[in-house]
Amino acid sequence: MTDHLTELKMRLGEVSDLRSASALLAWDQMVMMPPAGATVRAFRQATLERVAHERFTEDRIGELVSELDGLESSLPYDSDDASLIRVTRRDWEKARRIPAELAARLTQTASEAMEAWVAARAANDYAAFRPWLDRQLELKQEYIACFGPTADPYDHLLDDFERGTSTTEVSAIFARLKEVLVPLIEEVNAAGHGGGLGGGPFPEEGQRLVGLAAMTAFGFEPESFRLDTTVHPFCSSFAISDIRVTTRYQEDDLESLFSCMHEIGHGLYERGVSPSLERTPLAHGCFSGLHESQSRLWENIVGRSLPFCRWLHPQLVATFPEALGGFSVEQFHRAVNRVEPSFIRVDADEVTYGMHIILRFELERELIAGTLSTADLPDAWNTRFEEYLGLQVPEDRLGVLQDVHWSCGYFGYFPTYQLGNVMSVQIWEAAQAALPGLEEQFEQGDFSALGAWLRENLYSLGRKLTPKETLERVAGGPLDPEPYLRYLQGKHGVGVTA
Template sequence: MGTEATADDGAASDAPDAYDALLDRVRRWNTLGSAAGVLGWDQQVMMPEGGTPARSKQLSTISSIRHDMITDEETGDLLDELNDADLTDEQAAVVREVRRDYERADAVPVELVEEISEAGSEALQAWEEAKAEDDFESFAPHLEKHVELKREYAEHIDPDRDPYEVLFEEFEPCLSMERAESILEELRETLVPMIDAIRESDRELAVDTFEGHFPEDDQEALAHDALELLDYDFDRGRLDVSSHPFTSGNQFDCRVTTRFDESDPLGAVGSTVHEYGHAQYNLGLPQEHWATPLGESRDLSVHESQSRLWENHVGRSRAFWEEFLPVFQEHFPDTTDATVEDAYEAFNQVYEDNLIRVEADELTYHLHIIVRFEIERDLIRGDLAVEDVPETWNDKYEEYLGIRPESDGEGCLQDIHWSHGNFGYFPTYSLGSVMAAQLYATAEAEIDDLEASIAEGDFDDLHDWLGENVHRHGSRYETNELVTRATGEEFSADAFLAYVEEKYGELYDL
């Protein structure tokens, strides 16, 4: 249920001078951060391998300058001056977001910020090499360094709290760690027996529909056509290839990457549509508020809700394949005998032996997340040594998923996140999936015959609904309020659990 914004949405014309001065500072440091984002994108997509030493210095310098700008005494003075100011709701939201960033940044020495940034650039190259060579030992010192630095970072912010909780707030500051853990527990309690029941089911899906050889060039052309179908704005974006799919940018320039496996074209479709969801969110943010909290996304749980909504509720639907299957078959004529139902079943099968998170099915995906969450939480809390990560990872995969990696490349080295020092990121994937189901259920109830529109390749109504209820608000509302305004209900796992029980119950005759 979309909620209309209040009457002061445009921000009052008589903004306090301190507010205007603060906003000017915010725009400057966020513009600098945006430039760093382009350098980060280039490092993963275009930069020659030998560029790492210079790039690490470039990024660490930008990080330290931006940190100095945020923590400058004038920033604190302006925030103090605005404590009792008569602000509109929008202005108050901006001050709230800036104050949170300022207080966290002000607690951390700039030297530590530089060290973390430089360590991340060096670790990225080490991770890429270690993954390619299946050599965790070569990456372990970089991971150890990140763990030490991030513990120190968390201690500066709040020495009396769980350091992992402090780091989780970097990615989701508006939901408590307790709430996140309770949702992950709900998912585990529901999905583990559901997956067991599916594996015991006699129902056989059309899982061999897309077996064969699918050349990378043809898959890249298919990924481009998928983005065209979804109405990705190539005037403000581009498609590239990276070792780990990601999206980078803002409402004026937002770029997506994907990757290809010549035996698995559906994997590329899924990752491309997933990254499209991220990009569509960024591109839908208000242009007039660029580089301010009102023009920035509402943190990673909401961001992941957009990518998972497009990937799972649209990309994995029968309706989507009504329109997309002929496009797929144009690129791969050997699949011309496949039906929409074949494609739907192949894209929604629950795997028995998948080790890779980004290639996981919609259900086991969350067990992949829980493994990572538990390991990184224990690393940061000091309950797990870096040298024990591979064995612990493999043991948890065997316990939760019934499979055991045979190499670290397909095990604990498969994700890029720890090379960036991004501890606390992984839970947002599952939180985003849960949120996606709640948002999509409401959109489906409010949009006349949404499924028929998708089957015709018409996504305008869904774009408009998400733009109105999520994108245009930027970071004005905190997470739960944003979801409540959009759906009429507080954020919960109810819609997601109902969705998977209905969908997979029908697929597997449960």
């Protein structure tokens, strides 16, 4: 039986190597590759995906997992080996339903469509991108057809990013959030908005240094991380010790600072996975909702807190004396927590952000169900955006074209952003209960206790448990929107009704 486990780990390690190489090519395409390389790059990625898919779905993987049933049952449920056997079985059974040729086409189309999206966004030309969106939706229908019937076809897409969570469950949580957020945003718009940080200037090099200072305090290590610029900020992990963080800069705002704190949250999760899980299917964060909980925890709960602002404020003033010399700590804290509806999701405040996600979730479901066409998508987006956020979208670049996800075929991903917001507060409350005095430590620039607690209780687990099992272990209960709504009430002084 030990020989079977050794062989399984060897085979899974090779699949991990192939997928890591593919991820590196995807990172390079977004960060370093000259535009003319896009066509050939799409073929390279398709080939790697096809080979990795074929290797993972071989009969021998299934045979090995079956032969290891006895070992799995003899070990603790959350042990490395029992978890590896269980998760591999589940992933293998799902992947076997997808032909390797379809997996390759999905990857190639994502690579090609992403380049088309970059050009369409820059030109504000939805018509140029629409054929690629149609193609992605066709492929998603092929993908859904690989599986059996379910209550909602969207379930199969959501399961890729939030294993074991149904569309019905997400809809119920979002209905509760919508019940509170829509009228709250109307109240905010009626009352007006507080002052922001002004228009700078915030020179790019200064932003880079301040972003690095914040990330380093959180746990950024030059030996394991690097920071680059890209069109749409993201974080990639090629190994537990090889994490790539990206951001983007504009000299009239400081959004890059919060982008850095957001992406390092993802990176810290990947960096904190137990080294014993490397080169296995377990060596990543536990699906997208929990991953997003960490980016939002570090960006918002920590990064927009008054204690953090007290620590960072002197560095900001020293770096940008012309723009911020007249801002007190309290003024800076109010400015970075200002609630004001805006067009761009990644720049949205904590209160309005949720409606950006709920809008996308609703539109995705309608596109997949066929009740909304891509021809009508911009009008549907603009109408609902005004209904939810009170703003008229002036151009598609600020509306339907702003996110990269649909070009990459990431249908089912968007809802996990808001699920992550909900989870982040549940996890933060658990950390506070375990670690009294955290905020006093933040004021001194010490985030080590929180980081260590998260590594021990969440990050180290990787994908050993399902999202629901992981949240239950870390936060002591199931997904619950009420702590998140109480958090908004306490921080922003708004009413949340039961």
